[in-house]
Structure formats: structure tokens, C-alpha cells
Amino acid sequence: MAQQLLAVLNRDGARLRRIDDYLHGRHADPYMPPQADDEYRLLAHRAVSNWMPLLVSTPAQSLYVDGFRPGATGQGLPAEASSTTAEWAHWQRSRLDARQAAVYRGALTYGHAFTVTERSRAGQVRTKGLSALRTAALYEDAANDDTPYAALTVTAWPSADTTGRARLWDARHEYAVTFKSLEDKKGITVSDARRHGSSECPVTRFSASVDLEGRTVGVIEPMIALQDRINQTIFDLLLSQTYGSTKVRTVTGMAPPVQRDPETGETVLNSAGQPIPLAINHNAKRFLFAEDPDVKFGSLDETPLDGFINSVDMSIRHLAAVSQTPPHHLLGQIANLSAEALLAAEQALSRKIAEYRVGFGEAWERVFRLAAELAGHASADDYHGEVIWRDMESRSLAQAADALGKLREQLGIPARGLWRRVPGVTQNEIEDWEQHAEDEDPVGQLATALRRATPEPAARPVPAAA
Structure with a gap:
């Protein structure tokens, strides 16, 4: 199991790290000619306009568990939500009021995140989040099972001097795992087996969306192509703005003034025997004039930037449509919008958030059942309880x-x-x-x-x- 789980981390590592890079603004460079100089590369670096954190934060900020309603009581009626129930006491003890946001953001970013529910050394049952970059789980049916039969999380990556360490759980025991690298199967050692106290694996998966093949997809990976297109358009805009956005003044038939010796007044020559021209200090406050009637002045028009700006605006609208994010969240254009128009613009986002709440709510209910079993409460078999989400609508x-x-x-x-x-x-x-x-x-x-x-x-x- 340790070999299989480490192989899963190795297989998915490159894809998840690419998603992580795009979340934190480390994007692929826009296209540049092979002979691009440092100025081109600086503009390419400045062209990165990272929209990915907004795609994650917009739905994540509407996900907030505010209570838990236990299942049916002995009279057949659902119990009232209360801050004194064992489930909510576990929630507060684990400080999940603040830490739940990290679980949602991880699931929305990478497609899935994990939590582990365990008893601490002091005997208290707590739940904490696990990163998708460090954690993998095995399922008999990854599309339909909510309980993995094994899970592993890396606590320390290997280095040149030390071996990596990980924790492995199955249905009954927890193991300590050491490994030299994710590719070296012979360097894996499993030891220190102990019972974790649950009747099933204590790791719970929070998935943004799962298809019938068991694959999880977040909100960032499908948007990478659109993000690259926005970066390329902004790079072209910066190039045009830097090199062609101003008028170029031209003059023909006039020689520039040359350097002269202040004592003799003779022309100063360079090493090639040519006169050295003086630098012309020309700006918007100065005028050019010439005594020779054959001198002609002209100008080269600037490059219009409207097409680039409209292209950026169109790409951002495409990003909003594909990601089901209201356009005014990305463009900031909320003037002259009625309440009905705002409601219609946010309907797609509301439907997406409702889908996330169903999946994440089922995961939290499993967490509460695991915590009740470890604490010895009768609600360990409560499959009728439900979490209460705070109403975050505007x-x-x-x-x-x-x-x-x-x-x-x-x-x-x-x-x-x-x-x-x-x-x-x-x-x-x-x-x-x-x-x-x-x-x-x-x-x-x-x-x-x-x-x-x-x-x-x-x-x-x-x-x-x-």
C-alpha cells in the first residue's frame, strides 16, 4: 500500500505542482522571439495577470459551516441544531471555524483535499486538514466510495542527507513510513503499527467534483489555457504601449549640430575622422526649426491600443463564462445594475456553490461520525445528520x-x-x-x-x- 500511494503522489505530482504554480502566479511565459533581449523578458514578466486566486476565493468565501443538526431522535423528529452537541464541541475543539476555509480552498484548487480525524496524545479527538500535494488515498471504487481503504500523507520530503517520512492509515492501524524517493520502491520501510481506534480509515476526501472514473478536477486546471491567452494579450499590449504608443517626430534634410572646441571653435572629430553630433534635448515643450527651406518635418502615428484592450476584455469575459464567475466580480463593472440584474448574473455562481455544499457537507458528516466513534458517542451511526451552511447571499x-x-x-x-x-x-x-x-x-x-x-x-x- 505504501508503494502504491507513493506512486500516486509521484504520478500526480507534476500536474498538481503546475496547478500550484498557476495559483501563485508562476505562469508559462508568453511567446517571444528567440532573440528576445532583457527588455522583452522584463515585459513578459510584467504581463502576468493572475486571475486564479479570484476563481478560488469567490466560491470559497461563500462556504462556511455554521452549525450541525443531528439526525432523528427517538420520537422520529430531527434534533435542533445546538452549540452544545458532541459534534459541534468536536468542531470547536478542532478550531474548524477558521481552518475549514483551507480545506475548501485546497479542494477547489487541486480538485480534492483531505482531513484526518484522530485522537491526540491528551485523549481529545481532533480533525485537521491535509494537503493534496502531500496526501493520496486508495479506493475500491474511487467514483462512489467515501471511505478509502488506505491513505498516506508525507510529513517530511526526502533530501540529500535525510529520508522522507510519512504516515499511513488503513482500516485498523496507522503505520510509520520512511522512503528515499517517490521512485525508489526498494527504499520504502513501513514500521510502528498501532491501532488508530476507528473501524475504518480516518482520512476523509473533500472533492470539488468527481466523475464516474473517480477523477477530481478543481477550478484552476480547466482555466490555464484561458489564463495563458490573457497573459499573451497583455504582453502584446505592453509591447505596443512601450514601443509604439507615442508619436515619433521626424526631420529630413537637416544635419544635427556638432561638438566644437570652446577655444578655437573648430569641429571636434572622433577616431574615424567624423564630426561628433550633439545630443538633441527635444520634448513636448520645445520646438524644432530650421533655416534651410529644404528641411521637412513630419511624424509617425502611434499604434492604437483599443484593439488590445478589447481583446483583454473579451478574454476575461470568456474566463467568467467558463468558470461560472459573475463578470462584475472580474471586471469591476457594477454601475447601473439593478437588483434583478445582479441576481441573474450570480445565478450560475449560486448553482455552483450549491453543488459544492452538497459534496463538502457529506464529507463533514463522515468526519462527525468518525469523531463520535472515537469519542464513544451513540451518534457514530447517525447517517441523517446534516451540516448547516451560513447564508452568504448578497x-x-x-x-x-x-x-x-x-x-x-x-x-x-x-x-x-x-x-x-x-x-x-x-x-x-x-x-x-x-x-x-x-x-x-x-x-x-x-x-x-x-x-x-x-x-x-x-x-x-x-x-x-x-
């Missing part, structure tokens, strides 16, 4: 209040059932509202007091079996 509080009021009045939905629809509300705020609502309800307070004052009937003893 709606004003007045619009939301008007819509929620209509739902309350026209459809008769209880007010408490609509609290979670308030933009930006958190689980702690909802629980605070519930406490205030109980404090302001005298009938409810009386019922609670009577219920607490009434002793519960003693349970009947169960007769012993004959």
Missing part, C-alpha cells in the same frame, strides 16, 4: 426582513423556524434569541416552573428473567 437586511415577514403572514410558518434565514445569523445568536423569547413569555415560564416542580413518577422495576 441581500440587505431590509429585503430579508420583508421576505421573511411575508412567509410568516402568508404561509403561516412559525417565526422561530425563520430565524435561521436571517442573513449572517450564527448558532450562538439563535440560542440567545431563544433564551430571550422564553424570558418574555410568561406562559412558557409558568409551564417550565410547573414541570420542574412536579416530581417524575418512579420507574417500575423490571422483573428478573426466570
Whole structure:
């Protein structure tokens, strides 16, 4: 298994590193002639206009888990989301409020990311993210299985003086792995087997999209060709701007002034016996004139840049359409757009985010089941729980209040059932509202007091079996 997993990292390493380079602005150079000088290469370096981080950040900033609702209780009703459940306590203990964003960004960038749920040395169950550049997993059916039968993550890459180290998990045990290189199968050593405490591999895959072949694709790899086209167009724009964007003044039939000896006034000659011309200080504030009537002045027109600018604008629009990113997010053109137009422009992005939430939500539910099993809770077999995503749509509080009021009045939905629809509300705020609502309800307070004052009937003893 260690050989297979390291071989997967070796096979996918070049592709994932290329994606990582494009994310961080290390793009392929635009086309240049073979004899390009340093000035050309400097313009090629400045032509890189990196749009990739925006393609990742736009959907990632709309993915935020804000609560967890356990599955059906003994009465057959789903439990209410609460900040006191064991699942949410595990979430807070693992500091996933802040760390969940790194998991989403990794999955959107490379196509997949991983988490591992394990018990620490202090006995606490925690979940942490694993990078796709360092982690690989094996599945019997990569397209449909959510549980790998083995996974490996590299903790230290090998160098000239030290061997690489990795951690390997299967359904029951965790192993320590050392290796000399990803290609050297004979240099792999597996040791230090110990039980990790779960009934299945504790590594969970978060995939942006998985096809029926089990292949994962992020948002960057399909956009590399468009990014290269944008860089090439901007490079051509810089060339035209640098060498041809200004008018060139010309003069014919006039010799430039030459250097003269200040004492004798004779012309100074160079080593070849030719007069040395003086540099002409010419700018927009100076005029050229000549006494000879045969001298002619002229100019060469500048290169128009409108075509290059329109080509860049078109390429960015293509990028927005293919990536399902609203054009105003990339172009910054939001003037004179009505609320309906903005909503229509963001529908494609909303559908894409909804697809990501389904896949990532299933992965988080498996994480909660693994954590419950390691902690010994009964919710280890809860397949009906669901994560609650924060509403990140761009709606004003007045619009939301008007819509929620209509739902309350026209459809008769209880007010408490609509609290979670308030933009930006958190689980702690909802629980605070519930406490205030109980404090302001005298009938409810009386019922609670009577219920607490009434002793519960003693349970009947169960007769012993004959």
C-alpha cells in the first residue's frame, strides 16, 4: 500500500505542482522571439495577470459551516441544531471555524483535499486538514466510495542527507513510513503499527467534483489555457504601449549640430575622422526649426491600443463564462445594475456553490461520525445528520426582513423556524434569541416552573428473567 500511494503522489505530482504554480502566479511565459533581449523578458514578466486566486476565493468565501443538526431522535423528529452537541464541541475543539476555509480552498484548487480525524496524545479527538500535494488515498471504487481503504500523507520530503517520512492509515492501524524517493520502491520501510481506534480509515476526501472514473478536477486546471491567452494579450499590449504608443517626430534634410572646441571653435572629430553630433534635448515643450527651406518635418502615428484592450476584455469575459464567475466580480463593472440584474448574473455562481455544499457537507458528516466513534458517542451511526451552511447571499437586511415577514403572514410558518434565514445569523445568536423569547413569555415560564416542580413518577422495576 505504501508503494502504491507513493506512486500516486509521484504520478500526480507534476500536474498538481503546475496547478500550484498557476495559483501563485508562476505562469508559462508568453511567446517571444528567440532573440528576445532583457527588455522583452522584463515585459513578459510584467504581463502576468493572475486571475486564479479570484476563481478560488469567490466560491470559497461563500462556504462556511455554521452549525450541525443531528439526525432523528427517538420520537422520529430531527434534533435542533445546538452549540452544545458532541459534534459541534468536536468542531470547536478542532478550531474548524477558521481552518475549514483551507480545506475548501485546497479542494477547489487541486480538485480534492483531505482531513484526518484522530485522537491526540491528551485523549481529545481532533480533525485537521491535509494537503493534496502531500496526501493520496486508495479506493475500491474511487467514483462512489467515501471511505478509502488506505491513505498516506508525507510529513517530511526526502533530501540529500535525510529520508522522507510519512504516515499511513488503513482500516485498523496507522503505520510509520520512511522512503528515499517517490521512485525508489526498494527504499520504502513501513514500521510502528498501532491501532488508530476507528473501524475504518480516518482520512476523509473533500472533492470539488468527481466523475464516474473517480477523477477530481478543481477550478484552476480547466482555466490555464484561458489564463495563458490573457497573459499573451497583455504582453502584446505592453509591447505596443512601450514601443509604439507615442508619436515619433521626424526631420529630413537637416544635419544635427556638432561638438566644437570652446577655444578655437573648430569641429571636434572622433577616431574615424567624423564630426561628433550633439545630443538633441527635444520634448513636448520645445520646438524644432530650421533655416534651410529644404528641411521637412513630419511624424509617425502611434499604434492604437483599443484593439488590445478589447481583446483583454473579451478574454476575461470568456474566463467568467467558463468558470461560472459573475463578470462584475472580474471586471469591476457594477454601475447601473439593478437588483434583478445582479441576481441573474450570480445565478450560475449560486448553482455552483450549491453543488459544492452538497459534496463538502457529506464529507463533514463522515468526519462527525468518525469523531463520535472515537469519542464513544451513540451518534457514530447517525447517517441523517446534516451540516448547516451560513447564508452568504448578497441581500440587505431590509429585503430579508420583508421576505421573511411575508412567509410568516402568508404561509403561516412559525417565526422561530425563520430565524435561521436571517442573513449572517450564527448558532450562538439563535440560542440567545431563544433564551430571550422564553424570558418574555410568561406562559412558557409558568409551564417550565410547573414541570420542574412536579416530581417524575418512579420507574417500575423490571422483573428478573426466570
